[in-house]
Amino acid sequence: METWMPETYDDAITQSRALFEDLTYTYPREWKAKADTRRLIGYLPIYIPREIIHALDMLPVGLFGAGDRLPVVRGDAFFQSYICHLPRTVIELALNGNLDDFDGFIFPSICDVIRNLSGIFRMKMGDRYVRYLDFPQNFNPEVGGTYYRSELERLIDDLSKLNGVVLTNSALNKAIHLYNRNRNLLQRLDSIRVDRPHVVSATDFYLIRRAGQILEVEECNRFWQRVIDLADSIVREPEDKIRVVVSGSFCEQPPLGLIKTIENAGCYIVEDDFQLGLNWFRHELPADTDDPLGVLVDAYLNHSPASSAVYTTEEARGKALLSQVQEQKADGVIFCAPSFCDPALLDRPALEQSMDQNHIKHFSFQYHENLGQFHVIKEQAGTFADMVKLWE
Numbered sequence: 001m002e003t004w005m006p007e008t009y010d011d012a013i014t015q016s017r018a019l020f021e022d023l024t025y026t027y028p029r030e031w032k033a034k035a036d037t038r039r040l041i042g043y044l045p046i047y048i049p050r051e052i053i054h055a056l057d058m059l060p061v062g063l064f065g066a067g068d069r070l071p072v073v074r075g076d077a078f079f080q081s082y083i084c085h086l087p088r089t090v091i092e093l094a095l096n097g098n099l100d101d102f103d104g105f106i107f108p109s110i111c112d113v114i115r116n117l118s119g120i121f122r123m124k125m126g127d128r129y130v131r132y133l134d135f136p137q138n139f140n141p142e143v144g145g146t147y148y149r150s151e152l153e154r155l156i157d158d159l160s161k162l163n164g165v166v167l168t169n170s171a172l173n174k175a176i177h178l179y180n181r182n183r184n185l186l187q188r189l190d191s192i193r194v195d196r197p198h199v200v201s202a203t204d205f206y207l208i209r210r211a212g213q214i215l216e217v218e219e220c221n222r223f224w225q226r227v228i229d230l231a232d233s234i235v236r237e238p239e240d241k242i243r244v245v246v247s248g249s250f251c252e253q254p255p256l257g258l259i260k261t262i263e264n265a266g267c268y269i270v271e272d273d274f275q276l277g278l279n280w281f282r283h284e285l286p287a288d289t290d291d292p293l294g295v296l297v298d299a300y301l302n303h304s305p306a307s308s309a310v311y312t313t314e315e316a317r318g319k320a321l322l323s324q325v326q327e328q329k330a331d332g333v334i335f336c337a338p339s340f341c342d343p344a345l346l347d348r349p350a351l352e353q354s355m356d357q358n359h360i361k362h363f364s365f366q367y368h369e370n371l372g373q374f375h376v377i378k379e380q381a382g383t384f385a386d387m388v389k390l391w392e
């Protein structure tokens with residue numbers, strides 16, 4: 001089994017890329033084989049409380065489709081042509097047997113596509129645990145909090161039946177502590193790419209972060225700490241690029257080539273919402289209470305980010321994006337959303353208006369996860385970078 005203590009920064013990227021490209025999920029399968037009680041739980045974007053899964057001796061594994069690494073043969077038959085691409089490759093993975101070692105799947109409520117995908121999984125993977133997890137959009141603790149807590153309690157009961165492990169407060173507190181550290185390390189990595197984007201490129205950061213969707217949390221923490229140490233000693237000259245925030249890619253992921261194209265066209269990506277769920281909370285959660293489940297409920301109600309998955313006003317969403325631009329000293333925003341993604345595309349006009357009102361330059365385009373041609377986007381991003389430099 002691979003050790004996650006790379007010798008060099010380049011080794012860390014190579015390891016992360018191999019993990020990203022492995023559609024047979026070797027790491028999760030090997031992890032599971034080490035103990036009888038271990039189980040694999042796949043989850044769809046954006047956010048789920050991974051602490052609960054970890055505390056039950058299970059590995060939460062992010063399922064983000066297969067990008068451009070898997071041709072869709074049967075997946076198209078399940079969905080109409082005018083929806084996004086992600087569910088097609090997820091179904092393809094399932095039908096091809098790539099997910100056979102998984103014991104359960106959680107579909108967080110973000111859109112009708114994910115809801116329908118959970119129904120298809122029920123039909124096609126009915127011998128596994130399949131759960132559509134409906135997150136509250138009422139943030140009153142008496143209403144949304146009570147509801148969310150009961151949903152999580154049901155989730156815990158269901159998962160416990162898969163391996164017989166009973167969730168204890170002590171195990172959940174320990175998991176909260178581990179994920180606090182995990183989020184903290186990710187923020188430290190993020191700070192490196194914000195302060196020195198010429199050292200940790202957007203594609204490197206993407207791959208390193210993506211490892212957090214698969215690695216067991218303690219292993220991931222050691223790995224990310226190692227990457228931070230290695231990145232600190234890298235010396236590279238900055239290039240003449242503008243700094244941009246990328247918004248709208250929280251679910252179906254852009255192909256790596258697209259991220260690289262934006263960078264090569266003259267834009268350092270200093271903030272994005274790829275894989276947003278890994279850093280859902282930006283502060284430390286209490287990890288030594290008598291009610292750790294209440295901690296997770298409270299955190300969701302009060303500290304979820306302003307995203308398309310959480311009900312907030314258009315004004316609040318605009319302000320959140322503006323804060324990102326200001327905090328990361330960005331020169332502009334690239335609205336980069338999957339084709340037919342209702343949550344992202346419905347939010348876009350209000351966000352664009354907010355950027356206009358604050359004189360933040362922006363442009364937009366759509367992609368799908370298996371996009372193979374980037375020259376149009378390269379021209380758009382390159383022109384945008386040149387325009388910003390000229391105006392500044």
Ligand code: SF4
Nearest residue numbers: 084111113251252341
């Ligand atoms: S990409 Fe958008 S529309 Fe498609 S599943 Fe994700 S949130 Fe839903």
